Amino acid sequence: MLIAASPTPPPPPHTGGLLALIPGTAGLLTVAALGIALLLFLIIKVRLQPFVALLAVSIAVGLAAGLSVTELFGTVQKSDAVSLIESGMGGILGHVAIIIGLGTMLGAILEVSGGAEVLSSRLLNLFGERRAPLAVGLTGLIFGIPVFFDVGIFVLAPIVYAAAKRSGKSIVLYAMPLLAGLSMTHAFLPPHPGPVAAAGLLKVDLGWVILMGIVVGIPAVLAAWAYAAWIGKRLFVAVPQDMVEAAEEAKATVAAERAAAGRTDREEPASLGTVLTIIGTPLALILAATFSSIALDESTLRSVIEFFGNPFVALTIALLMAYYLLGLRRGWSRTSLERVSTASLKPVGNILLVVGAGGIFGAVLKGSGVAQALSDTFSDVGLPVVVLAYLISLVLRVAQGSATVAIVTTAGIVLPLVEGGDHSQAFLALIIMAISAGSIFASHVNDGGFWIVAKYFGISVRDTLKSWTVLESVLSVAGFVAAAALSLVV
Template identity: 85%
Template sequence: MLLAASPTQEAPPHTGGLLALIPGTAGLLTVAALGIVLLLVLIIKFRLQPFVALLAVSIAVGLGAGLSVTELFGTVQKSDAVSLIEDGMGGILGHVAIIIGLGTMLGSILEVSGGAEALSNRLLNLFGEKRAPLAMGLTGLIFGIPVFFDVGIFVLAPIVYAAAKRSGKSILLYAMPLLAGLSMTHAFLPPHPGPVAAAGLLKVDLGWVILMGVVCGIPAVLAAWAYSAWIGKRVFVPVPQDMVEATEDAKKAIRAEQEASGITRSEKPVALGTVFTIIGTPLFLILLATFSSIALGESTLRSVIEFFGHPFVALTIALFLAYWLLGIRRGWSRKSLETVSTASLKPIGNILLVVGAGGIFGAVLQGSGVAQALADTFSDAGLPVILLAWLISVVLRVAQGSATVAIVTTAGIVAPLLSAGDFSQAAVALVIMAISAGSIFASHVNDGGFWMVAKYFGISERDTLKSWTVLESVLSVAGFAVAALVSLFV
């Protein structure tokens, strides 16, 4: 149960660094505090790239806690020497990079093929004019599973413009439910970087992350939709005509570029069932594999299910389905599929480096004894692990703006609390939900997402704070509240 503090273990002793001046646990805690402060200063004040900042802080924390240069970097003479930096980076990226890469290509095929437009138009026709905000919310929720948050905004913004222009109502009434759906999936569900990175750092099966993501995310997004309806009726924001024109121009340029590369869209709209099949296949296979170990004993059937339900295999199957159903069958050449897939991988380099640096940070915290000292202190304070995880993530998010940095840093800090206790996979998955929920709290001016929302939907900074910032806080608090409640029974 996550509301109990973890048992403590004695931290491994190190000498040197700050410990030469401040002995024992106090020295390790001082190193941890100074490391977090240094990380925030480098990112906020000096605007250092988060990957570089995390790497620099990891090295500084390791040296400050008394680790030797050999322990941190290994040696040239001994190729098999243990290197915390290499092990930390490789350990997390070996798991995360493949999932994020496959998920990104899958989302790109759905985007370029027109799957998002088909999904939104079908839902708008199904729900009608009065329930258009709900249709926009469901569009964001479904399309947001395989597609990055910023891509979802770019692709779906014109549909929001059209719905708001047709009704004459505030664009907030349609944009906020859409953003809530996109943000929920981005924060709580694989294959998005945050939950995948946390699962890799805390060694949790993705099936449990998906299940708890749905359990915690659905009530959270319902609360956010309720707030969207409330704020949309009280703050009027007109459709930004300049952004309508700019987005149309951008889409025309992209289509021209695609046609030049041999990518042509079929005039026939994508079937809604096709979109659901492609998105749902990997989720179903991963969940089936996760729970086969509970329902089935050691058997050939279980081995087969676990093979197809491994995230690498499940996402590859979904990608091949997308290639066939949305590409080859609709007139794309194999060269077109390669072009779209390759182009989609370009933006994820920064994400993977930040996640890898988070793995380094966690490895240094563990190897130096700092993590255990933090675990001992937090356990003595009596705070529930799940609450502690959310609070740390919230503080890091509000201070420096990056959700990914908040997640990977928090996961490194709370990892020893979980490894020291007897926590099930389900319980650790709930801690990941708390961390992810904290990482989206109170998006404001230091977050790129804040400015993206304000720009695309023509909202003033003041109204963006009243709408988007509060919306993210509602998602965060509601998601954490559900995670904490469920943890009482896990």
């Protein structure tokens, strides 16, 4: 689907700031280019926290594009007037914060309750020693749905150590499939911050994001697993003994913490069916609501399905199920549940602030006219919006390392390209998939995930580039190809 060219770009709404020197569309494009360059400089060179960098650049872009201080910040006299910063921050977080918060608590209960151990042990027994890398990959794929990428590594790394030590083969053979599964869910599926934030900015139903995330993510992760099998046989890395010992110590520490938190010795392992039910329930409910809006006429049944399929309701139901099935029924105290839930929310603050700052950036681009100028320019290029979304996200990712920053910044730039157009929810969800695919391309030394992988699996920087960096690139390109192909038919 090509972007239709705009024959007569509308005049910019503001003439102050930098536009006084370079008027018209050229001035707005200059503001956009300088703003993105400043953002990359602040994050890469100055090492400024991404939230602060995005906020500072949003203000600078707004002023340079001619917005007034009142438009940016509002006024004390008019307390009911909403500024661009307030509307940008509130507009995105009102949708995203609840979903990320509920999803984070759900993942924490699954993690602490031993859900990962149950899932991995059953899959390893099912697939056997010969197909252990695939079993580990499936564990990452399924368990990665409710937990953050780095948490998945911390929890599942001991399983990789054990499988590699038992077989005597390279740890790369087992680590890479696991990482591919975790990365796929982190990039393409809610309730992870990236796709949820993009869905909020582009006003896309989460059901469509889940559906397209599955459709795009499965071929992408299969391609990544194929590369993982290939590189795992050609790159031997021994199991890091110090990490094995650290994992054993951590396991003992967790056991002691569980006992102190009120856990009992009579607690039985959760069943695989229970774990899969809890993980699958919110996805099934949200998808059911999405399909009911297409297949059913207005009725009581459709209203009921859409109520339970609302992301807020679906995730709350899954969380309550986890509280009871993995907690109270197995001897947890209510205090333990409260502690685990509260502790899980501590790392979320930084994510939400970055997402909110991305909403501010998008609001400023739109309110200043910069977004429209970018839209008109990209329209003249003639590339499909899916391709542009992928390329912009890819460049931002490679330049500054953060997938979240790449997604929220790209979504703000791409928004005017699709806003007001007659695009289906399915097509917009594929735009999000393209953005997400670009945001994971070529993880290298400026990405925290690169160093987590290298450290936890004892892989040298050179070998991490050969394995992890290329794996992410394969996942990215395959995901983009799938999204681009689907965009031609939806």
